[in-house]
Amino acid sequence: MILSVASGKGGTGKTTVATNLAALLKEAQFIDCDVEGPNAHIFLKPSITSSSEVSIKIPEIIEERCTHCGRCADFCSFNALAVTKNGVMLFEELCRGCGGCSLVCPEGAVEERNRVLGVVEEGIFERGRFLHGKLTPGEPFASPIIRELKRRIDRNADPVIIDSPPGVACPMINSVSESDFVLLVTEPTPFGLFDLSLAVSVLRELEIPMGVVINKADEGRVIEDFCKKEGIPVLLKIPFSRDIAELYSRGELLVKEERWKERFEALLKSIWSLV
Structure with a gap:
């Protein structure tokens, strides 16, 4: 199974959700396709074993x-x-x-x-294989690196978690294509709602099932109302919390705390039931 975590805009907490899900699995492949600003390694702390250029x-x-x-x-x-x-x-x-x-x-x-154009680095983290790409600063085209990352996925291993680039342009589409499920991470702001609606349109065109995680969920109901209208399940709500921000700033996983471990375990169960 390939589970992609995506967002219509940057800064919604996409990597936070993706890395915490990966940390709960017994085994997993983690692919960080956000090659313009990869940061999953900060949280999963892989040991990098190889690096190769992409041209x-x-x-x-x-x-x-x-x-x-x-x-x-x-x-x-x-x-x-x-x-x-x-x-x-x-x-x-x-x-x-x-x-x-x-x-x-x-x-x-x-x-x-x-x-x-950049490099692909491969290594091992606590739960399995880790791959990420790094686009050379100033280069405009991320898709060749993303295609190389996806080419290296071990199709016999299960599951695969992909941290997609934000937005709905070619890099995001290249990342989520062939996914079995996409988790969209958003926030209850006008920009968050607009970009979520674009991402939903893309995934429906690609015929990929989806669910939504709302970050800073106590800031309003605009996302919940949209999801109810569109028939999209809201699978997790994360509050606007200083404690979470401090964990993130230190590169620590939320699931190290029992209350968040339980919530992310419930999120995983909800995803498996929808696939």
């Missing part, structure tokens, strides 16, 4: 062969190539690595080289 292929123009016909630039939907009378300009940060420019070049003047 894409980008074009390298061989000027001796190039006739400046412009077919490569015409093909590129992302405007990563521009052909001028003085040569071909490549904007590396815009290239998605599709390889189309090399296919359409009639002169064979487009070769390819690797562009490193």
Whole structure:
């Protein structure tokens, strides 16, 4: 089973929920796909055993062969190539690595080289395998690293917990696709409600069952009213508490305290019953 923990916006407590669930399981694989700001390792404290670069292929123009016909630039939907009378300009940060420019070049003047986007690190935490990705600062494309993380999932191991990137763009969709269940973590604010509604729309399009965790739940009922209207189960409510904030700031898990251990165990049982 693959359980993804996602959110429509950042800062809702997504990683807090994901790591505390992982800590309760007897065995688990934990995949931190929030590659622009991975922080699950702060709470699960894995021992990292390997690190490898993730790259894409980008074009390298061989000027001796190039006739400046412009077919490569015409093909590129992302405007990563521009052909001028003085040569071909490549904007590396815009290239998605599709390889189309090399296919359409009639002169064979487009070769390819690797562009490193970041790294994938793998290790062991108390409950099993741990993987996370780190996107190089300034790089705009997280999806290749997320795809590499998911490629490394051991499909024979169960369960897998994925900490998804926030939002509803390509990184989030790449992360939650193929999940058996998605837990959406939100907060009772206008932004929280709006972004939750977007995430719900995405998951319905992907036909993935879902439930909701409300963080700072004592700040209003706007999320509960929305979930009731949409027929989405609210599986856990976390209060707006200084004690929780202090635990988080120290990189400590909530489930080390018995009262939170019981609540997260109940959350796990609710998820299993819905899958």
